[in-house]
Amino acid sequence: xxxxxxxxxxxxxxxxxxxxxxxxxxxxxxxxxxxxxxxxxxxxxxxxxxxxxxxxxxxxxxxxxxxxxxxxxxxxxxxxxxxxxxxxxxxxxxxxxxxxxxxxxxxxxxxxxxxxxxxxxxxxxxxxxxxxxxxxxxxxxxxxxxxxxxxxxxxxxxxxxxxxxxxxxxxxxxxxxxxxxxxxxxxxxxxxxxxxxxxxxxxxxxxxxxxxxxxxxx
Numbered sequence: 597x598x599x600x601x602x603x604x605x606x607x608x609x610x611x612x613x614x615x616x617x618x619x620x621x622x623x624x625x626x627x628x629x630x631x632x633x634x635x636x637x638x639x640x641x642x643x644x645x646x647x648x649x650x651x652x653x654x655x656x657x658x659x660x661x662x663x664x665x666x667x668x669x670x671x672x673x674x675x676x677x678x679x680x681x682x683x684x685x686x687x688x689x690x691x692x693x694x695x696x697x698x699x700x701x702x703x704x705x706x707x708x709x710x711x712x713x714x715x716x717x718x719x720x721x722x723x724x725x726x727x728x729x730x731x732x733x734x735x736x737x738x739x740x741x742x743x744x745x746x747x748x749x750x751x752x753x754x755x756x757x758x759x760x761x762x763x764x765x766x767x768x769x770x771x772x773x774x775x776x777x778x779x780x781x782x783x784x785x786x787x788x789x790x791x792x793x794x795x796x797x798x799x800x801x802x803x804x805x806x807x808x809x810x811x812x813x814x
Contacts, residue, residue: 598623601631608632613645675797679804686731687812695727696809699802711793711802716784718761721791725762728791732798736763740794742770745787749774754786762789 598604600621607617614628632638686692698720704712713724728734741764743754751772759766772787 604628605631608638608641611641611645671797672800675801676804679801680808682731682801683805683808683812687809691723691727692731693809694723695731696802696805698724698727700806700809703802705803705806708799709794709796711795711799713791714788716786716788718758718786718789721762721789724791725764728793732793732801734793734798737765737768738793739764740768740770740792742790742792743772743787744790745772745774746784747774747776749787757786758789762791 604617604621604623607620608628614625614632617623617628618625698715699711699713702713702715702720704710704714711728713721715721725736725739728739729736741758741762743751743758745751745754751774755766755769755772758764759769770792
């Protein structure tokens with residue numbers, strides 16, 4: 597019989613968890629379980645501790661989410677200020693304006709996570725990739741490509757030609773999507789290419805540049 601059993605019971609009655617008691621008395625989980633499992637009052641304490649832990653965990657998560665939101669908003673504000681300064685520096689650069697105009701016409705503007713340009717022309721993707729490299733400092737190996745193809749396209753051949761034209765490694769190509777519908781034959785020789793970069797910050801910067809561009813030419 598442990599000499600400290602009465603003290604352990606008192607601590608349990610005060611609401612201490614098994615883990616807390618184990619740390620204080622160096623007692624096994626199985627021993628505590630044998631002592632307390634069939635005690636109704638101990639079951640009530642366990643239930644109360646569970647509710648408390650859930651609440652504490654929820655409160656912690658809410659605080660973490662709020663902290664993350666504040667940090668992200670600060671980053672977004674800094675990105676917007678940076679975009680304004682850079683626009684004034686770049687706005688007379690032909691490649692900068694070409695990249696913006698391509699995105700204005702062919703780019704996704706709704707998804708906040710991805711920069712995505714969709715077009716069937718190789719050279720437009722080449723120009724846009726050059727824009728990404730020069731003005732958003734995106735390395736070519738970070739650019740992902742996926743193709744939209746018809747059922748009679750040769751997928752491997754299409755990936756090969758897009759890879760060569762864009763100078764993008766085949767490993768950067770996502771699984772191609774094949775159009776399923778009435779049309780079974782290709783309307784475009786090598787399908788439609790999609791150049792994609794995943795970055796909330798860079799997407800915000802690009803959209804800010806487009807906004808400034810519109811204001812600049814009103």
